[in-house]
Amino acid sequence: MVTPLADTRITPNHLTTLRLIVGIACAWAFAQGGYAMANVGAVLLVLSNFIDHTDGELARISGKTSRLGHFYDLASDALVTVLLFGGIGLGVAAVTPIQYAVPLPLSASALGWIAGVTVALIFFLRMRIEARVGKAGTTQARLGGFETEDVLYLMPLVTLFDGTRGFLIAAAIGAPLFALLVIVDYVRAMRRPLPDEIRAPSESLSSVAPPASSAMPHAPSAPAAFAADAEIERALDAIDVAAATREFKSQDAFVYLETFLPPSVTQALIAAARAVTPNVNRNYLPGHKQGGSVSRHTLDEHAPFVAELYRSPALLRFLERLAGEKLLPSPQDDPHAYALYYYTRPGDHIGWHYDTSYYKGRRYTLLLGVVDQSSCRLEYRLHTRNPGVPPVDGAVAYPPGALVFFDGDKLHHRITPLGENEERISLTFEYVTDPRMGAWQRFISNMKDAIAYFGFRQVFRQLLGRTKR
Incomplete structure (x- = not known):
């Protein structure tokens, strides 16, 4: 529904404001008291919560993101929720002005504000946790695609069966109990030691990136990863993210950027690639593939900088803007999560193929140029799986620091x-x-990786080791 707004003057903040207005109207309706107004408030609540999903979606598909917008969204969520419970309390008190022992004798109005203020505390603590450890620290439980907060979509059923008073009492008890759990999470997050790279941000990436001849077990360390994240943030300032997102969509989930990685990050990758060269597994599939590969398991052991770059928050945020959806790292036992590919002998190549996803969801591929002293080209065909759309052929030679990003099930390439x-x-x-x-x-995935990429020892050694643990 928000896709047509991507290229208009409408911003995510406009949708956040609309959600705020509808949310305040919802609280006002509940505060009037009575069966009819409670049902009106419930409908407005559902509408407000639905609009709340649109601002983030528009931000992802248009690239119109900002820290201020993120804070505005969180503040609006908190305010609407506080006013919601306060309004419910006022409405119930207007109809039945009695006290409830939960466990102290309190009025319905007091119960509403207790629930609302407690929810505000939960919002604040979750925001602090996210600032400390990232979004992963505040990810909500999911069931069938629904998050915990989506239970409020059932509010019309509550009001339809005149259960507003019971809902208020449950919220006044449940919100403080849930707040205790969030407080425990907050204390744990605050006690978690900050990585050295956050405590010493002045340390530059070049000071920790190893020379090409160094041994990777001693470098690069975690500080390099966070320095790289800061470098990527600065590099993104020079990229027209909105234009890149439009190009990605128009080309059926494919985009190429000739300049992306900062030179310091590229140099660190070159050093890592040189250091793990003795670990390259050569493979040959007649008529289809010839070359060498190094899996994520070897990189974890000998080139941790690659793993840290893979998890870079700045990089992942950028890719999510392009894809328009939440992206997750591949599981720990997937040797293909991040890997280096070596073309070092005449004839090394890979034939036409898709990066088929064996996962239940989509799998996106990011290619980064490391070393390119060759005449090789990435040749591709767009729209091969769009009936009625003629395929479009193209070719690029992505040099060191270049980026190619695509949906593996859609791009036919070699x-x-x-x-x-x-x-x-x-x-x-x-x-x-x-x-x-x-x-x-x-x-099937493990057999393909063992035969065509990393060898049986590398793939199944990890599986056996994990089983024994």
Whole structure:
């Protein structure tokens, strides 16, 4: 519904304001008291909560994001929720001005404000937790695609059966109990030691990036990852994210940026690639594939900088804007989550293929150029799975620091053969929308990775090790 707004002057803040207005109207309706107004308030509550999802969606698909907008959204959520419970309390008190022992004798109005203020405390603590450890620290429980807060969509059923008073009492008891759990999470998050890279932000990436001849077990360390995140944030300031998002959509989930990674990050990747060269697993599939690969398990052991870059919050936020949906890291046992690909011998190549997702959700592929002293090209065909849309062919040579991002199930692509005295190394990151995978799909995925990429020892050693633990 918000997709047509992406290229208009309407911003996510406009939708947040609309949600705020409807939410205040909802609280006012409840505060009037009576059966009819309670039902009006319930309908307005559902509408307000629905509009609350639109601002974030518009921000993702249009790239119109800001810290102020994020704070405005959180503040509006808190205010609407506080006024909601306060309004319910006032409305119930207007109809039945008695006291309720829960456990102290309190009026309905007092119960409403207790629930509302407690919810405000929960919002505040969750915001502090998110600022400390990121969004992962405040992810809500989900069931069938619904989050905990979505229970408010059932409010019309509550009012329809005249259950507003019971809902108020339950909220006045349940909100403080839930707040205690959030307080425990908050204390744990605040006690968690900050990484060295946050305590010492002045340390530059170049000071921790290893030279090409160094051994990776000693570097780069965690500080490099956070310095890289800051570098990526600055690099994104020079990118027209809205234009890149439009291009990604118009090309059926594909975009190419010739300049993306900061030079310091690219140099650190080159050093990592050189350091793990002895661990390259060569593979050959007649008529389809020839080259070398290093899996995420080897990179975790010898090149931790790659793993930290994979989890870069700045990088992930940018990719989510392009994709228009929440992206998650691939599971720990997926050797393809991040991997280096080496084209070092004449004829190294990979034939036409899709990056088929064996997960229940979509799998997005991010390609980053590391070393490119070659005539190789990434050749691709767009719209091959869109009936009635003619395919569009293209080719790019992504140099060091370049970015290619696409939906693996949609892009038909290949890498052309390497020539004499040439070399090419690229890095791939895989992100998913649903990390679940069936047992049969997992077996197929592991066999493909073992035969075509990383070898049986690398793939199944990890599986056996995980089983023993």
